[in-house]
Amino acid sequence: MNQHSKKDAERGLRRAVCVVIGSLLLTPTAWGEQRFPPPDFEGGYQLPATSTPPARAEWFQYLDGAVLLGALGLALWLVYRRRSRRGVAALSLFSLAYFGLYRKGCVCAIGSVQNVALALADPHYALPFSVLLFFLAPLLAALFAGRAFCAAVCPQGALQDWMLLKPVKVPGWLEAALGLIPPLFLGAGVISAATGGGFWICRYDPLVPFFRFSGSAWMLGLGVAFLLVGIFVGRPYCRFLCPYGALLRYASAAAQWKVKVTPAACTRCALCRETCPFGALREPREKPKSHTQARRRLAMMLCLVPVWTGLGAWAGSRLGAPAGWFGGWAGLVIGGKLAALAMGRPQTDFEPEPGACFACARCFEACPEERLRRGWKPEEEPKA
Amino acid sequence: MSTQPEPVNRRDFLGRAARVAAMTGAGALIGKLAGTLAPGGAVWQIDPAKCTRCGKCATDCVLEQSAVKCIHAYAICGYCELCTGYFGPEPNALTTAAENQLCPTAAIQRTFVEDPYYQYRIDEALCIGCAKCVSGCNQYGNGSLFLQIRHDRCVHCNVCAIARVCPSDAIVRVPAERPYLLKTAPTTS
Numbered sequence: 001m002n003q004h005s006k007k008d009a010e011r012g013l014r015r016a017v018c019v020v021i022g023s024l025l026l027t028p029t030a031w032g033e034q035r036f037p038p039p040d041f042e043g044g045y046q047l048p049a050t051s052t053p054p055a056r057a058e059w060f061q062y063l064d065g066a067v068l069l070g071a072l073g074l075a076l077w078l079v080y081r082r083r084s085r086r087g088v089a090a091l092s093l094f095s096l097a098y099f100g101l102y103r104k105g106c107v108c109a110i111g112s113v114q115n116v117a118l119a120l121a122d123p124h125y126a127l128p129f130s131v132l133l134f135f136l137a138p139l140l141a142a143l144f145a146g147r148a149f150c151a152a153v154c155p156q157g158a159l160q161d162w163m164l165l166k167p168v169k170v171p172g173w174l175e176a177a178l179g180l181i182p183p184l185f186l187g188a189g190v191i192s193a194a195t196g197g198g199f200w201i202c203r204y205d206p207l208v209p210f211f212r213f214s215g216s217a218w219m220l221g222l223g224v225a226f227l228l229v230g231i232f233v234g235r236p237y238c239r240f241l242c243p244y245g246a247l248l249r250y251a252s253a254a255a256q257w258k259v260k261v262t263p264a265a266c267t268r269c270a271l272c273r274e275t276c277p278f279g280a281l282r283e284p285r286e287k288p289k290s291h292t293q294a295r296r297r298l299a300m301m302l303c304l305v306p307v308w309t310g311l312g313a314w315a316g317s318r319l320g321a322p323a324g325w326f327g328g329w330a331g332l333v334i335g336g337k338l339a340a341l342a343m344g345r346p347q348t349d350f351e352p353e354p355g356a357c358f359a360c361a362r363c364f365e366a367c368p369e370e371r372l373r374r375g376w377k378p379e380e381e382p383k384a
Numbered sequence: 385m386s387t388q389p390e391p392v393n394r395r396d397f398l399g400r401a402a403r404v405a406a407m408t409g410a411g412a413l414i415g416k417l418a419g420t421l422a423p424g425g426a427v428w429q430i431d432p433a434k435c436t437r438c439g440k441c442a443t444d445c446v447l448e449q450s451a452v453k454c455i456h457a458y459a460i461c462g463y464c465e466l467c468t469g470y471f472g473p474e475p476n477a478l479t480t481a482a483e484n485q486l487c488p489t490a491a492i493q494r495t496f497v498e499d500p501y502y503q504y505r506i507d508e509a510l511c512i513g514c515a516k517c518v519s520g521c522n523q524y525g526n527g528s529l530f531l532q533i534r535h536d537r538c539v540h541c542n543v544c545a546i547a548r549v550c551p552s553d554a555i556v557r558v559p560a561e562r563p564y565l566l567k568t569a570p571t572t573s
Contacts, residue, residue, distance in 0.1 A: 034526045034570065036462025043498045047458040048505065053536035055427045055563040104539045111542050119417050126557075127417055128425035136410055143406050199543045212539065214448035254402035 061130040064107060068134060068153065071095055072141050075152035078361070080145065080257060083370065085361040088151055092158035100155030105211040109134045109154065110244040111202045113186065114193035121194035138244075142251040146259055148359040150238055150245060156207045157238050161360065163230040167277035170233060175279055178240040180337060186243035187329035195322050201243055234277030238358065249355040258354050264369040266349035273350055275366035280356035287346040294344050301339040308335030426557040428544040429565050432530040434554035437519040441531055442512045444546045451537035452513035452546065454491075454506050459569040460528035463501035469521030469529045470494055470504055486516050508534065527567065535563050 071091060078087035099108065107128070112135035119127040138149035150157045170178075189201035202208070206223040209215030215223070229236045238245050261272045266284070273281040288294060308331035316327020352363070364370050392400075430441070430452065441452035466478055470492050475484035480494050491510035495503045506529075513531060521529040533555075547555035558565065 034460060034462065035524070036464055036526055038459065038461065038526075038569070039463050039501050041498060041501065045497050045501075045503075048503075050455055050457055050566060052564045052566070053534055055535035055538075055560045056540070058425075058560065061425065106539055106541060114542060116413070116417070119420055120413075123420060125420065126426050127420050129421050130425075132414070132417060132421065136414075140407075140410060143403055198548060202542045212446060214446060251406060254399045254406070256399065256403065 061128065064103065065130050065133045067098060068137055071153045072137060072149060075148040075359070076141065076145050078152065079148050079259065079359045083263075083361060083364045085365055088359075088361045089161075091152040092161055095153050096155045096158040096162070098155075099153070100159065100211040103211075105155060105205070105208040106202075107131055107134050108156075109138050109149065110156065110205065110242060111199065113244055113247065114189055114199045114201055117190040117194040122196075139247060139251050142248045142255065144255060145257045146252045146255045146354055146357060146359050147245075147248045150235075150248065150358040151360040154238075155211065156205070156242070157235060157358065159207055159210065160227070160230045160235045160237060163227050164234050164277055165231050167234050168232045170279055172279075175239075176337070176341065180333060181240050182242055182246035182249075183333045184330055185241060186246045187326055187333070189243050191322050191325050191329075197322070206241075207237060234279075235358070239278060239356075252354045252357075255354050259352050259357050259359050259363075261350055261352065261363045262367045262369045263373050267368065268350065269368060270350065271366045271368065272363035275363050276352070277362070278356060278358060278360075280352040280358070281350055281363065282345075282347065282353050284348055284350060285344065285346050288344065294342070298339065298342045301335070301342040305332065305335035305339060308332065308338075425560050427533075427535060427540060427560050427563045428538060428547065428555055429533050429558045429563060430531050431554050431556050431565050432532075432567050434552045435515075435518075435531055436552045436554070437515040437522065437531075438551055439515050440549050440551070441546050442514040444549045445513075446541060446545045447537065447539065450513040450546075451533050451539070452531050453508050453511045453534050453537075454513065454515065454518055454529055455532050455566075456504065456506055457528045457530070457567045457569070458503075460526050460567060461504065462526045462528075463497060463503060464525065465500045465502055467494070467502065467504055467521070468524040469517040471520075486520055488512070488514060488516065492517060504529075530567055532564055532566070 074091055075088065078084050078091060099105065107130055112131045115127055115131045116135050118125050141149055192198055192200045206219060206226045209220050209223050226237050268284060309328050310331065312331025313324050313328030317324030442450050445451050470486060471478065471484050472486045477484060482490060489510045489512055491507045493505045493507055497503050515531055518529045518531055521527055544555050
């Protein structure tokens with residue numbers, strides 16, 4: 001009897017040691033295993049609930065979309081019907097407050113390019129509805145009526161537009177050369193997003209840190225540099241970096257309705273050209289007497305486009321497949337730019353180049369014919 | 385409407401063709417993506433089962449103060465008097481004195497419930513998501529403290545800046561209707 005109970009005790013001890021060692025071995029790997037059992041409270045203690053603040057409700061997405069469409073429509077109306085610089089400036093301030101400060105620069109049309117690229121490349125990625133809308137709506141608007149999105153709806157554009165104090169002209173050759181950067185950045189960003197290399201366009205956006213009041217020192221420094229340059233050079237990000245702007249530029253080249261400076265006949269006073277801080281206004285150009293030489297040059301440049309593309313793709317593919325895609329795109333961009341430069345467009349009036357014009361409406365008020373139409377006297381000039 | 389249609393010049397024709405082509409492209413894009421469109425969208429969240437408490441959540445969020453906070457699943461908590469998530473190693477005394485605490489911002493409030501149990505509550509205004517307490521709790525305790533992305537703070541970046549540096553790929557996209565991956569008490573008793 002005594003021996004029996006001793007044996008029992010020994011077995012019990014052994015079992016206990018087993019359990020302890022086993023639990024020690026198991027607990028680090030087993031998730032949710034409780035080393036200390038939750039107590040049974042006697043004092044009527046209630047377990048506090050773990051709070052889970054919800055994500056932004058779904059309908060807010062549709063609110064963002066509705067605000068985008070509303071602002072886009074209002075921008076087009078202000079530019080084409082009211083021809084009002086003040087209206088456009090006020091709308092841009094609203095966009096800066098809503099899309100920039102309230103939405104903290106996300107969702108934005110510039111970044112949406114990458115989501116669409118990723119959704120096309122990766123069928124498991126769920127594309128939010130609002131992102132597709134932010135990608136398509138400004139693009140389709142530009143396809144019919146130019147880049148009014150840039151002037152009045154984009155918060156990045158609005159921030160720079162309000163920083164512009166003392167515009168200086170950028171020489172044409174520099175403008176053309178720097179203008180190659182946005183499509184190249186677009187290609188790099190799209191390829192990176194599609195191949196899972198991360199969203200470079202968002203990561204290297206210099207203006208978003210201002211919407212969030214935070215960011216790495218590098219990006220904040222870059223943002224400050226862009227804003228400081230933007231005091232003198234109108235919208236440096238939009239013109240020389242924005243990848244979505246590159247898309248809009250291509251789309252608005254085919255625009256049906258274009259910004260027309262003068263409401264009457266152009267007197268060729270060139271005041272509008274002096275007012276445009278973005279170098280978008282083109283001088284009148286006579287129809288050349290003979291087309292032969294220009295046509296030959298254009299034909300040659302067009303023939304060279306595939307050569308450039310192939311060359312770029314070949315050079316890039318030596319570094320890997322994504323670099324090959326990028327090289328091909330870079331070749332296409334450069335070839336296309338050369339062809340565009342060879343294209344001489346005769347025009348009778350001072351007109352903005354559709355791809356470069358942000359439809360900011362500054363030039364309207366500079367036009368003497370527009371002033372006549374509004375019945376302004378010289379001393380009533382608005383300080384805009 | 386005039387009965388005589390205006391002659392179309394080459395530039396207008398090319399522009400029209402480009403518009404038609406672009407509209408067709410947009411239509412094709414919508415058609416292609418219609419299947420993958422998520423009406424509610426997805427949000428970022430930390431999978432506590434994968435989290436290694438490395439501390440990058442506190443430093444790599446785009447926000448000045450991280451959107452990641454420590455949260456407490458009270459149902460798992462052992463209400464220990466010597467909480468290894470609250471006290472640093474070898475504390476002088478089991479008191480709320482600052483030198484005893486593990487949390488660098490004193491974001492954990494320790495209150496007496498009944499002998500020998502203490503409640504630990506996270507003050508989210510102070511928590512910086514450094515995961516020191518999470519590490520302590522998981523090493524020696526029940527693992528009731530864990531990190532989550534707080535959706536009242538998260539700005540829903542296209543690619544989460546923390547996900548890019550997370551060593552264990554613990555940050556995943558979850559459907560917006562169920563935005564948290566909470567720890568629950570084990571069902572087996």
